[in-house]
Amino acid sequence: MGTLIKGGKVVSSTSTTLADVLIEGETIARVAPGIDAVGHTVVDATGMLVLPGGIDVHTHLDMPFGGTTSADDYEWGTRAAAIGGTTTLIDFALQSMGRPMTEAFTTWRTKSDGKACIDYGLHMAVTDLGPNDAWLDDVNAMVAEGISSFKIFMAYPNVLMVNDATIFKLMQRTAKLGALVCVHAENGTVIDVVVQQILAAGNTGPLYHALSRPVETEAEAVHRVVTIAELTGASVYIVHVSCEESMREVKAGRERGLPVMGETCTQYLVLSIEDDMGKPGFEDAKYVFTPPLRKKKNQATLWEALKNDVLQVISTDHCPFRFADQKTLGLGDFTKIPNGGPGVENRMQLAYHHGVNEGRMSLERFVEVTAEAPAKIFGMYPRKGILAFGSDADILIWDPEAKYRITAATQNMHTDYSIFEGFEVKGNARQVYSRGECIVDGGKFTGRVGRGQYLRRGLGEVLAG
Numbered sequence: 146m147g148t149l150i151k152g153g154k155v156v157s158s159t160s161t162t163l164a165d166v167l168i169e170g171e172t173i174a175r176v177a178p179g180i181d182a183v184g185h186t187v188v189d190a191t192g193m194l195v196l197p198g199g200i201d202v203h204t205h206l207d208m209p210f211g212g213t214t215s216a217d218d219y220e221w222g223t224r225a226a227a228i229g230g231t232t233t234l235i236d237f238a239l240q241s242m243g244r245p246m247t248e249a250f251t252t253w254r255t256k257s258d259g260k261a262c263i264d265y266g267l268h269m270a271v272t273d274l275g276p277n278d279a280w281l282d283d284v285n286a287m288v289a290e291g292i293s294s295f296k297i298f299m300a301y302p303n304v305l306m307v308n309d310a311t312i313f314k315l316m317q318r319t320a321k322l323g324a325l326v327c328v329h330a331e332n333g334t335v336i337d338v339v340v341q342q343i344l345a346a347g348n349t350g351p352l353y354h355a356l357s358r359p360v361e362t363e364a365e366a367v368h369r370v371v372t373i374a375e376l377t378g379a380s381v382y383i384v385h386v387s388c389e390e391s392m393r394e395v396k397a398g399r400e401r402g403l404p405v406m407g408e409t410c411t412q413y414l415v416l417s418i419e420d421d422m423g424k425p426g427f428e429d430a431k432y433v434f435t436p437p438l439r440k441k442k443n444q445a446t447l448w449e450a451l452k453n454d455v456l457q458v459i460s461t462d463h464c465p466f467r468f469a470d471q472k473t474l475g476l477g478d479f480t481k482i483p484n485g486g487p488g489v490e491n492r493m494q495l496a497y498h499h500g501v502n503e504g505r506m507s508l509e510r511f512v513e514v515t516a517e518a519p520a521k522i523f524g525m526y527p528r529k530g531i532l533a534f535g536s537d538a539d540i541l542i543w544d545p546e547a548k549y550r551i552t553a554a555t556q557n558m559h560t561d562y563s564i565f566e567g568f569e570v571k572g573n574a575r576q577v578y579s580r581g582e583c584i585v586d587g588g589k590f591t592g593r594v595g596r597g598q599y600l601r602r603g604l605g606e607v608l609a610g
């Protein structure tokens with residue numbers, strides 16, 4: 146006896162078909178039209194879309210940063226993700242400078258195990274290759290633990306930033322192993338000088354965070370890291386591409402046949418410096434994240450890049466801080482505002498509404514950029530990212546007509562504001578299944594805290610241009 150999702154339209158990156166989905170245990174037993182209902186519990190999905198559960202590959206849960214810790218722990222962050230239709234996320238374990246990567250792995254598993262509500266993997270954020278580069282061997286150890294992607298920061302000097310020598314050595318190693326390097330691309334050294342000059346001129350408000358990080362500082366770093374990747378033969382994935390100038394660098398790399406891929410995030414697709422910043426008082430601190438919001442014209446460019454496969458993924462960079470007692474650490478000095486914003490709960494709604502409803506991408510491409518491509522790039526396919534025989538039964542019953550107003554008053558993320566406050570969307574998850582279990586019904590979490598499993602990921606695929 147299984148659960149039969151009947152009468153919906155099943156969507157993949159290549160097709161939308163009227164079909165039933167039979168779940169047996171934790172996996173999908175059959176996808177076909179007209180499956181006999183006898184002996185099964187039937188869930189009527191007439192008029193609904195049936196989608197693979199969303200995959201958000203860029204979150205920062207329970208992360209120490211900017212003198213505080215991100216406001217969602219694994220329980221709250223993964224529950225909010227589930228309610229918004231995300232059934233898998235990949236979070237970042239952060240290597241402390243002077244400590245091995247293996248320690249960061251243990252620390253992050255301690256934060257997550259017993260708390261996660263959905264399945265999750267980890268990337269390793271590399272900050273230090275250790276004495277005589279001894280911790281380069283940790284890269285092999287991490288791959289054996291299911292961490293097949295490594296993050297480097299080209300920004301945040303003295304905190305997380307690594308130099309080009311470290312990038313080069315890390316990439317030589319990942320190229321050998323077939324692992325992926327994910328890059329926060331901003332020229333941290335130049336930005337630091339600009340920041341000091343801005344502060345010296347007496348400018349301390351939150352808008353100056355954005356003004357201190359011009360698009361050229363992002364594009365230069367993308368160009369540099371793509372060049373280092375080319376030198377070493379490494380595959381590279383540029384996180385949070387925010388502007389046309391950076392997108393062009395990704396495009397140029399792909400057109401040269403290099404294994405270069407990239408994501409953008411919901412905030413860069415629907416928010417802008419003109420529409421959302423320049424507010425009175427300290428309000429702009431809510432939008433202090435890096436890269437910062439860009440001019441509105443970049444939104445169309447990024448949607449186009451997603452549609453044309455210059456960028457492959459929409460993620461969130463969910464890194465929430467409360468306004469009242471965390472963002473205000475930077476009152477009087479924008480460099481002390483913890484960088485990051487909440488978003489994991491709203492990614493699917495915003496991408497669907499502004500992407501599919503508003504004609505910027507097809508339904509199939511929506512499924513690809515929110516689930517299938519992330520699963521492939523990060524070594525989880527076909528277990529995740531598709532509704533097919535043998536795959537995990539991570540399924541959204543998506544109501545394309547459901548109207549929803551995003552507001553901090555009703556959200557599940559633990560911030561006292563929403564960067565998308567007042568956005569009206571059409572299209573929302575009615576039910577969410579994770580490994581065969583209905584964990585969200587009508588916007589309410591019905592699963593058990595701690596049920597989420599750590600995913601040992603394999604090596605990912607390069608989605609070439």
Ligand code: URP
Pocket residue numbers: 205329433434435436462464484485486
């Ligand atoms: O401002 C941001 N994006 N905070 C999280 C860390 C990062 O840079 O991804």
Ligand code: ZN
Pocket residue numbers: 329384385435436
């Ligand atoms: Zn970043």
Ligand code: ZN
Pocket residue numbers: 203204205462464
């Ligand atoms: Zn991030």
